[in-house]
Amino acid sequence: METITRVGVDLAKNVMQIHAVDGMEHVVVRKAVRREHFLSWFANLQPCLVAMEACSAAHYWARRLRALGHQVRLLPPQFVAPYRKGGAQTKNDAQDAEAVCEAAGRPNMRFVPVKSPAQQSVLVLHRMRTGFVEERTALVNRLRGLLGEFGVFLPQGINQLRKHLVEHIEDGNNELNGQARQALMRGWAQWQTLDDEISWLDRQIGDHAKHDSQAQRCMELCGVGTVTASAAVATIVDAAQFKNGRQMAAWLGLVPKQNSSDGKQRLGRITRQGNDYLRTLLFQGARSAVLTAPRRNDRLSRWIVQLQARVGYSRTRVAVANKHARVLWAVLARGERFDPSHAPARHGGAASA
Structure with a gap:
């Protein structure tokens, strides 16, 4: 095998597509490698430049490849797309890997820094918090809409709804029956659970900010x-x-x-x-x-x-x-x-x- 100087990788869950070139930009390797053999393939390779799109699991693989002595570059996906042959109409894994390899060879290309496990761990807190906030917003809107079907109209704002929801559910003068009241109260219990989860994540994020x-x-x-x-x-x-x-x-x-x-x-x-x-x-x-x-x-x-x-x-x-x-x-x-x-x-x- 000729000396490989640059490798473009299209990451996936199970099968990784590899496109490698030598110093003269001649294609040396174009193949698919299963995930369990991915690192062993690079372990048998002389240190070179490895380029990947900054997507799911890219930072993990970048850290592992760096440990093997390779120089790793992560590219924003929008910077790779213009180098794909055929444009958006002819997309496949092999063309994606080739486009990554080509884009990484441009002298003025911009790259994404590789995050450390500690930085990604902090971002886990933020992403979990964002997910819980979105779930709470959807739940609040659902509860408000369901109550409106029975002529129970509450003031706008999550704090106003939190303040008056239970008393309106338990109000015997509205048209809600027993099963509907129980279902809405379970929604209220889920709301409280989400509040607790968000509060815990807020404390964890606050601790990180306090000690950084x-x-x-x-x-x-x-x-x-x-x-x-x-x-x-x-x-x-x-x-x-x-x-x-x-x-x-x-x-x-x-x-x-x-x-x-x-x-x-x-x-x-x-x-x-x-x-x-x-x-x-x-x-x-x-x-x-x-x-x-x-x-x-x-x-x-x-x-x-x-x-x-x-x-x-x-x-x-x-x-x-x-x-x-x-x-x-x-x-x-x-x-x-x-x-x-x-x-x-x-x-x-x-x-x-």
């Missing part, structure tokens, strides 16, 4: 609490991978879409690409920062107040989320502490202007 120095620095930013700080530290992995804060904001989908041509810039809505969960948390934190900005007198808060007066609440919230992403980059990449009165340095003509 990077998360502690992130929480100095107004609008960034324990959940956002913990998620940022576990998700971003290495903020130094971004050249500046704007790159990280773009990675989170907090910059405008561009449709520019012929020297004319046309900017639209934000891209909403990247990590949905972390972007949602930043928007929630931005809402808090915008609402409380009039009560503070630091430079950042004055900017928020002035911006809201000029462009309105919704655009201000987007701008603040973008600003928070940039500040988090400085905190995580440079190890700096947040200073709400910090004024960015100006250079050249901007300073004299």
Whole structure:
């Protein structure tokens, strides 16, 4: 076998597709390997570059391959798709592996840092919490809708429903019969169980944020609490991978879409690409920062107040989320502490202007 320099892998549950090339970009190996033989195949290979899409189990396999001495690169799936022959109409595992191998050889390709087991463990807490919150929201909407079928209409808001649900279920003046009341009370018991699970996960996430120095620095930013700080530290992995804060904001989908041509810039809505969960948390934190900005007198808060007066609440919230992403980059990449009165340095003509 000729010397393999780069391997593209299409991961799957049971069968992995491998596409390997040599230094002259000639195809050396194109084959499928079952999961139980995957690591042994690479153990008999000289150390080389192994590329995979950042998908399910990719970080686990990346850690195992690194332990064998290989250099591993994880690629965002959207960066691999343009290199697939035939486009989206002719997709199969062999073409996916070839596209991964080709994309990994591009000199300006961007990669996803490999997460450690500790970072993935923290993200397990966040994903379980998100799942429980979604289940609770669905259950609350179901209970409200079922009660409405019997003419029992409750005020909007989860806290209002939590406060008045049981008394309306037990009210003998409505049309509910015994079986319906029992079913709704079981729904109420399930709601309480979900509340307990979410509270436990909140405490675990809070403990992580409390004992992590990077998360502690992130929480100095107004609008960034324990959940956002913990998620940022576990998700971003290495903020130094971004050249500046704007790159990280773009990675989170907090910059405008561009449709520019012929020297004319046309900017639209934000891209909403990247990590949905972390972007949602930043928007929630931005809402808090915008609402409380009039009560503070630091430079950042004055900017928020002035911006809201000029462009309105919704655009201000987007701008603040973008600003928070940039500040988090400085905190995580440079190890700096947040200073709400910090004024960015100006250079050249901007300073004299």
